[in-house]
Amino acid sequence: MHDPTDLEALLERRGALWLALSPLWLEREPREHEYARMLEVIEAQGHTPQELEMIYRLEMAPVMARHQMSVAGEWRAFDEDRLLLDLARHTRRLQGWRKGFWLLFSGLTTMMSRPRFNVLIERLQVTAS
Incomplete structure (x- = not known):
């Protein structure tokens, strides 16, 4: 079993990015301010498009797809604490x-x-150039 501090370190390292990117999986299109927040967090953390691709595909998508499929009715928001814990685990x-x-x-x-x-990646490339 992992040391609980590993979980805390992982949440500290990835939590802000995971929460910023989570609107990609809502039933509605992300709003402009959500895209702006995503770009702000990505730029602050210095992730390359290749790193983001792996975080998106391997860390987030398996968990977020399960959340999408398990929620009945309108899907407008997440329980952030539960989401972060699921992503970290x-x-x-x-x-x-x-x-x-x-x-x-x-x-x-x-x-x-x-x-x-x-x-998001297109917007990131525009802001980087």
């Missing part, structure tokens, strides 16, 4: 065969949010 176990599995199936888990993620 998933990411801590993301090694060996699990990493390969999620990489292989990431096309399915990103299918609904991929167009929005692509918009």
Whole structure:
């Protein structure tokens, strides 16, 4: 079992990014201020588009797709504490065969949010140039 401080360190390192990117999975299109927040956090943390792709596909998509499928009715917001804990638990176990599995199936888990993620990457590239 992992030391609980690992969980805290992971949440400290990724929590703001995960919360910023979470509107990519809402049932509505992200708003301008949400895209602006995503870009602000990404730029502050210095992630490359390639790093973001892996965070999106491996760390976030498997958990977020499950949240999407499990919520009935309108899906407008997340329980942030539960979401962060689910993301951190998933990411801590993301090694060996699990990493390969999620990489292989990431096309399915990103299918609904991929167009929005692509918009984010385009906006990131515009602000970087």
